[in-house]
Amino acid sequence: MTRYLLVSRSAEYETRLRRLFRARLQTLPGEYLTFGVDEAVDRVRDTPAIALLGPLLTLRETKTLSETLAERHPGIGVVVVREQRADLEDWVEEVGMHAVLSPEATDAATESLLERLDDWLVTAGRAEAPEPTGDEADPQGEDATISLVDLLLKPESAVEEPAAVATSVDVVTEEVPEPAEPEWTLPDVGGVRTEVIAVAAPKGGQGKTTMAVNLATGLAEVAPNSVVLIDADLQFGDIANVLDLEATRGLAEAVDAADDEVLIKTLLIRHHDDFFIIPAPRSPELADTIDPARMGALINRLATMFRYVVIDTTPGLGEHTLTALEHATDGVFVTSLTVASLRALRTEFELLVTLGLLPQNRHIVLNAVEKNTGLVVADAEPIIGAAPDVIVPRSSGVLLAANAGVPLIHNDPRDPAAKAVRILVQRIDPDAYPTRRRIHRRSRSHESQ
Incomplete structure (x- = not known):
């Protein structure tokens, strides 16, 4: 069963996350939003615990997606994937989200954020514990650097939010990773006389x-x-x-x-x-x-x-x-x-x-x-x-x-x-x-x- 949902218009970012999370990730190309958010969300399989929205989605698209996903899948965690910008406070006010993740965050930082948010959702009773898949990456330390804004969404239950999901702004400059190699490459072709x-x-x-x-x-x-x-x-x-x-x-x-x-x-x-x-x-x-x-x-x-x-x-x-x-x-x-x-x-x-x-x-x-x-x-x-x-x-x-x-x-x-x-x-x-x-x-x- 898939655990994470990515809605994005960046094929490069999608390829990277598919390599990172494999069977745990389902993807929904942002182009489907052309037909309406409801039509796009209808294509979501299973019940994802966390949705990553972006990059290259507009504020309106992200807001509507967040609202629709929360309605269809109560308790879902929402992570907005975008750069830190001056208008970030507008996004924070209008989009129901748990965190903002830089698309240039390292694989370790990305995994660390999702694992911490996943653990909190399970502890808060918002999501069921994930089933073992056999391809889980090694857990990262709590000090993994990441560019994010952690926003607290208080659970209805009295469960205390773990420290991993803080309420402060944590901005860290990171080295941009090299582009991921394609998962599949076309074989070389030989060269013959064209006829x-x-x-x-x-x-x-x-x-x-x-x-x-x-x-x-x-x-x-x-x-x-x-x-x-x-x-x-x-x-x-x-x-x-x-x-x-x-x-x-x-x-x-x-x-x-x-x-x-x-x-x-x-x-x-x-x-x-x-x-x-x-x-x-x-x-x-x-x-x-x-x-x-x-x-x-x-x-x-x-x-x-x-x-x-x-x-x-x-x-x-x-x-x-x-x-x-x-x-x-x-x-x-x-x-x-x-x-x-x-x-x-x-x-x-x-x-x-x-x-x-x-x-x-x-x-x-x-x-x-x-x-x-x-x-x-x-x-x-x-x-x-x-x-x-x-x-x-x-x-x-x-x-x-x-x-x-x-x-x-x-x-x-x-x-x-x-x-x-x-x-x-x-x-x-x-x-x-x-x-x-x-x-x-x-x-x-x-x-x-």
Whole structure:
């Protein structure tokens, strides 16, 4: 049974506490508060004895959480995780809490505080004694340093509060610990010649199609007419719409023609940026007619016809996406900077490693990154198990390019997102750098149609 509850928007702090308390800790990402505090608290399992709120929660969120948790779990201890600041007295007055813990407090100090508060709650009759878990850390001495404000909440019973939970302010400056190593890391990959690039994402709406389209566009600059882009997002693929193309044939017909190179060529749609496209099936019901084995055969055939085969996959790890990754030399994995998406990508990696389907070349793209969202880029690595390779900032240029039916890297090469996507292209082929001649030639070609 879990003993502690952490509600936080800091993936780094969560990873550290999960390592420290293991099975004793359950976590609730702060992003769930978007749907309301009641909805978030509904996800709490068991009956935690102590709740740690923060870091990166607002005063309003912390106050409401404290009140709701106290209502749902009477007697619960509340620890606010935040830095010592001038407005601390406001928090003390408005939030029903037992202590304020610095997020930079050492592991020993953190354990010491929770153990002392836990003991007091049990003694005061507010919580049941914890069950042995076998992974309890050695108890720390009473002199463990910690940055905290200890506030007394008088128990209804006549039990005297132990000295460990004092009523005075105790502020101690501590050395900031080194960041914790990730609990799980992606294995190293070997490096092979790029031929087939599968662009994948654990969830929809991550920008996977944008990356696939711009990869094909950038690679076609150095390998004109030797790049093919497959829209294997079977039910709702929209590459044809993004590139303003009229598709009268699609992947279903191409899979049927996997053994006939001549027939495959008649099914290709040529884009004016010197690459070819196989659109998604023309209707969602046709997706069920595509046999994964036959799709694998088509990928192999196209790899003999083109220098680069780029595949935009269906979100998640369905049968067809696994087929694409199985035949890929490169995997481009796209995620946004949200806890839910990062965790989903980690789960996807763990499964691919277990199945032995992680491509030999790997590229992690952190997409639509913006400031003041509660997470920073450094928070991604402990969750994913590897550092992101390309950071793409959020930009309105992505939507403008899609609405114009033009690849982002050609619509506005100076856009920050376009420059970041260009870095991804150059990871595949270092010669794919932008030139004025290339961009202008394609712009004129597009306008003349």
